[in-house]
Amino acid sequence: MKGIELTGRVAVVTGGARGIGRATAAALTAAGARVAVGDVDAPQASATAIDLDVLGIHLDVTDPESVEAFLDEVESTLGPVKVWINNAGIMPIGPVLDQDDALVRRAVDVNVLGVMNGARAAARRMVAGGGGRIVNVASIAGRMPAPGMAVYSGTKFAVVGFGEALDAELADRGVRVSTVLPSFTNTDLIAGTTPGPLTRPIPPEQVAATVVSVLRRGRRHAVVPGRLSTGSAVWQLFPRPAAKVMRRWIGLDRVFLDVGDDRTAYEQRIAPD
Numbered sequence: 685m686k687g688i689e690l691t692g693r694v695a696v697v698t699g700g701a702r703g704i705g706r707a708t709a710a711a712l713t714a715a716g717a718r719v720a721v722g723d724v725d726a727p728q729a730s731a732t733a734i735d736l737d738v739l740g741i742h743l744d745v746t747d748p749e750s751v752e753a754f755l756d757e758v759e760s761t762l763g764p765v766k767v768w769i770n771n772a773g774i775m776p777i778g779p780v781l782d783q784d785d786a787l788v789r790r791a792v793d794v795n796v797l798g799v800m801n802g803a804r805a806a807a808r809r810m811v812a813g814g815g816g817r818i819v820n821v822a823s824i825a826g827r828m829p830a831p832g833m834a835v836y837s838g839t840k841f842a843v844v845g846f847g848e849a850l851d852a853e854l855a856d857r858g859v860r861v862s863t864v865l866p867s868f869t870n871t872d873l874i875a876g877t878t879p880g881p882l883t884r885p886i887p888p889e890q891v892a893a894t895v896v897s898v899l900r901r902g903r904r905h906a907v908v909p910g911r912l913s914t915g916s917a918v919w920q921l922f923p924r925p926a927a928k929v930m931r932r933w934i935g936l937d938r939v940f941l942d943v944g945d946d947r948t949a950y951e952q953r954i955a956p957d
Contacts, residue, residue: 685902691716699772701728703871707892745798768806795839815858832940876947880935
């Protein structure tokens, strides 16, 4: 897969108002791209846009009509979109049998259908316009499942599979799809958790730098941090008893089940309307 020159390219970041999305918008801008951030939190998207000197527009990735309207506005303002970063996502955690049905559906709508809606809409225009690049920000949870994140892991496994199949389908039409899989990242998504020493959170800027590297180098996928790449790739080959021991050693056996009260604000923000 060939890389892409970012200077002057129009790039979109979904879920770009905060966290990894905001950091990615900043990194793409520094790389010379013309950036638009979309977020369901319109006021925060506007504030981020002002801070980063980018375009900020309301975007609900779960609504195909919102995605198309967003694309229309971006292209009328900045030009044809050549880079689309599917970053929007939510992370419900805790015992799966206790999770609210509406929240489970919300996670699938945002994390899976949101990626599909954005990728399909952007790819249609990229194919018509001579090609482009899509990067799906999944999670290492899309390779390494853990107790307390069954729903989240399920959505991220779906994103990994969708991206691989989409790339195989669209490669001959000039659209390439890559996947970035971050581990624990210092954003609101891990609020209330206590990662162990082997899962020390990384800054969102490290994930953003990897997204830029994936685009420039044409990489198929990248795990952040890179030291987890091999282990996560072979995780599914471990027998169940070995995987159980590994989860305990890494600190993944209880971290998403033993959640503190300081996660309340995040849970309220991602709760279904």
